[in-house]
Amino acid sequence: MNNIDQLYKEWLSLQPLKPEDQVRLNQKFMLEFNYNSNHIEGNTLTYGQTELLLMFGKVVENANMKDLEEMKAHNVGLNMMQVEAKENGKPLTETFIRQLHKTLLREDYTIYRQQPDGITTSVTIHAGQYKTRPNSVITVTGERFEYASPEETPALMSDLVTWYNQAEAEGKLTPVELASIFHYRYIRIHPFEDGNGRIARLMVNYILHRHNYPMIVIKSKDKDNYLSALNRSDVAVGNIPSDGAKAGLLQIAPFLEYMGKCLENTLTICIKAAKGESIQEDDDFAKRLSILQRTAKKQIEPSDQKDTPQNKIDVFNNFHRHFADKLLNALEPAKSFFNNVTVHYFMSKDRDSIPGNGNSFFKLNDIKQLSLESLSEKEKDVITEAQSIMFHLAFQGVRKEYQMKDTAIFTRASVLFDYSHYTFYDKMYVYGSFPSQESLDEIIDKTKTEVLQKIELAISNNDK
Numbered sequence: 226m227n228n229i230d231q232l233y234k235e236w237l238s239l240q241p242l243k244p245e246d247q248v249r250l251n252q253k254f255m256l257e258f259n260y261n262s263n264h265i266e267g268n269t270l271t272y273g274q275t276e277l278l279l280m281f282g283k284v285v286e287n288a289n290m291k292d293l294e295e296m297k298a299h300n301v302g303l304n305m306m307q308v309e310a311k312e313n314g315k316p317l318t319e320t321f322i323r324q325l326h327k328t329l330l331r332e333d334y335t336i337y338r339q340q341p342d343g344i345t346t347s348v349t350i351h352a353g354q355y356k357t358r359p360n361s362v363i364t365v366t367g368e369r370f371e372y373a374s375p376e377e378t379p380a381l382m383s384d385l386v387t388w389y390n391q392a393e394a395e396g397k398l399t400p401v402e403l404a405s406i407f408h409y410r411y412i413r414i415h416p417f418e419d420g421n422g423r424i425a426r427l428m429v430n431y432i433l434h435r436h437n438y439p440m441i442v443i444k445s446k447d448k449d450n451y452l453s454a455l456n457r458s459d460v461a462v463g464n465i466p467s468d469g470a471k472a473g474l475l476q477i478a479p480f481l482e483y484m485g486k487c488l489e490n491t492l493t494i495c496i497k498a499a500k501g502e503s504i505q506e507d508d509d510f511a512k513r514l515s516i517l518q519r520t521a522k523k524q525i526e527p528s529d530q531k532d533t534p535q536n537k538i539d540v541f542n543n544f545h546r547h548f549a550d551k552l553l554n555a556l557e558p559a560k561s562f563f564n565n566v567t568v569h570y571f572m573s574k575d576r577d578s579i580p581g582n583g584n585s586f587f588k589l590n591d592i593k594q595l596s597l598e599s600l601s602e603k604e605k606d607v608i609t610e611a612q613s614i615m616f617h618l619a620f621q622g623v624r625k626e627y628q629m630k631d632t633a634i635f636t637r638a639s640v641l642f643d644y645s646h647y648t649f650y651d652k653m654y655v656y657g658s659f660p661s662q663e664s665l666d667e668i669i670d671k672t673k674t675e676v677l678q679k680i681e682l683a684i685s686n687n688d689k
Contacts, residue, residue, distance in 0.1 A: 232492035239499035310435040327353030372415035373466040400436040413469025454483035536656040564622035614640040
């Protein structure tokens with residue numbers, strides 16, 4: 226941590242900053258922190274959309290409304306945290322943490338999850354209240370990692386806040402050590418049903434700002450290293466939540482090292498700003514181009530907007546459902562070579578990739594006809610924002626009785642929606658028109674030929 230001490234002394238020696246340097250530093254941190262902290266948790270706003278929203282109050286393109294509200298609330302929480310941190314002599318309280326959580330989440334809301342058996346369940350997330358249900362995470366090794374139980378949480382949070390106030394008063398730990406331990410212990414408790422990561426990162430900066438250190442940004446592109454540092458600390462601490470909630474400095478050494486590097490990077494940028502130097506980073510070029518692209522892009526008139534829910538339903542009903550069934554039937558004989566045949570058939574907010582969020586898609590496997598009246602509210606939301614109909618077919622795991630090289634065959638037949646047309650097999654169609662039966666038969670014949678060639682190749686390569 227010697228490097229941090231040296232950088233911090235240099236930073237102090239350059240105070241106070243010129244007003245114009247302080248403004249550009251504040252703006253950079255505000256945008257970077259809000260953008261990255263929310264992106265780590267899955268917010269879909271681009272950097273350009275974040276800047277236009279927070280700097281100018283503008284909304285561009287088809288930004289998700291929930292993400293917009295989430296980003297604005299996060300910025301309010303950031304301001305609230307900065308004000309609270311500068312209340313000299315005021316101790317940290319659980320009440321403040323719960324208020325911060327309520328500010329971020331705004332109100333109670335319901336989330337939907339799809340179980341492996343296809344059944345959809347729902348849970349209500351409570352803003353500003355500690356969890357009432359157990360929470361956990363599946364690790365990269367496939368194991369379930371449990372956080373503190375709902376029954377343990379109030380006492381552990383009380384202990385965490387008491388420890389922090391006492392440790393701060395004693396002054397034996399540096400601000401980055403205080404912030405790192407607080408973050409780690411808080412995450413091991415995971416006191417709320419949602420928003421814990423964002424609160425943890427806000428509290429890190431509450432502690433740094435309170436002690437007159439520059440606040441840090443954990444970049445979303447560095448998410449893997451961030452989570453890896455936490456995971457390596459988990460290995461040292463062990464799986465028992467109450468042990469994690471009382472973890473010591475030596476046990477979380479990997480995470481402390483990671484946080485130290487983040488602070489070093491921030492101090493370096495702050496020193497450059499204080500000296501009047503550029504504080505642009507390597508990826509700022511791409512960010513600025515993204516902003517310019519969104520600023521220059523023409524606004525689409527409502528009268529030109531053709532990707533309505535009904536038009537998307539018509540695409541499914543009038544050709545794609547029929548095509549998917551016919552393709553499956555045509556490839557039926559190929560199943561005999563493989564142990565596993567999987568079909569992914571979705572209407573999705575994602576663009577031509579299998580989604581992981583149960584709120585971003587609904588399955589089409591067993592649906593023969595769609596109608597707006599038959600859809601749930603969640604499905605109506607998906608179809609309104611849908612960017613694709615995805616049909617992915619996979620043959621995997623060659624059966625032992627065949628002398629052929631183990632191979633996997635993947636084929637897809639996805640529709641991509643744009644505001645004025647849709648695309649199928651690289652051809653564009655205006656809404657209300659559909660591929661001819663001849664062109665669909667041609668696609669199926671071509672797909673059968675490709676599958677046949679791949680099986681033949683696997684047989685011929687068996688001894689190679």
